[in-house]
Amino acid sequence: MSVSPPPTVPLPSGYAIPQLGLGVYQLPREETAKLVIAALQSGYRHIDTARLYRNEREVGEGWQASGLKREDVYLTTKLDKVGTGEKSSQDAVRKSARWLNVEHIDLVLIHSATPGKEKRLGAWRGLLQSKAAGLVKSIGVGIRHLEELFTEFGNSEEVKPSVNQIELHPWCQQRDIVTYCRKKGIVIEAYSPLVRAQRMSDPTLRSIAQKHSRSPAQVLIRWSLQHGFVPLPKSSSPERVRENADVFGFELDTEDMSELDVLDGGKEGAVTWNPIDCD
Secondary structure, three states, X not given: OOOOOOXXXXXXXXXXXXXXXXXXXXXXXXXXXXXXXXXXXXXXXXXXXXXXXXXXXXXXHHHHHOOOOHHHOEEXXXXXXXXXXXXXXXXXXXXXXXXXXXOOEEEEEEXXXXXXXXXXXXXXXXXXXXXXXXXXXXXXXXXXXXXHHHHHHOOOOOOOOOEEEEEOEOOEOOHHHHHHHHHHOOEEEEEOOOXXXXXXXXXXXXXXXXHHOOOHHHHHHHHHHHOOOEEOOOOOOHHHHHHHHOOOOOOOOHHHHHHHHOOOOXXXXXXXXXXXXXX
């Protein structure tokens, strides 16, 4: 099954990001390349990896083997803790570009908030320099510490984050962060949009899935898309990777969206470590 590539979303940097991406967190290295190939052949144009995942090289192998041109594949990676700092972030970008076998990376994010404020600010300075050097097209974060960046660097399109990547699904909607990002014009990416498969038997979700003759996973991805997020579903199954891409031929109605929205449990609904309480 092959589907059309997803629509794109404009970023503050002036570039655009495909609205659906493949997450590759915890995918075994020996499986990553074939899943990337399956995803790109199924219509995905956006692959989300990280230094921490230790599979950047395999992502690079996969996109090259897909037959697509470099300009048709959107690649995201993220700094690890070691890369949080001004010089270390620049070094990390260069290393990631080598692993991914590209001259530039489309999007690089600060992945960890735990090294502290000064390290985060240093990492942002390094990312700005990498962007100015042409090694990175857009930069962003995966943390809640956005105000400190605006205080330190200002609000211009050239220096503001293009993206904030946070856990998002009906049971953890992070509404304060979402509202803040929307006010600032920051695109919101949703990781763990499938709730790590922990809620697939939820009665509300299953009822909506049956109503549309779709899988619960497809309904969760549609929920993210219709809220304007960029979901990053992950699966180790090529068949499910393909199924998860087939989400642009139906829509949830207002009642469906409302029924899912009321499932929000706040931070208690998170299924991963959530950095919202990290200083």
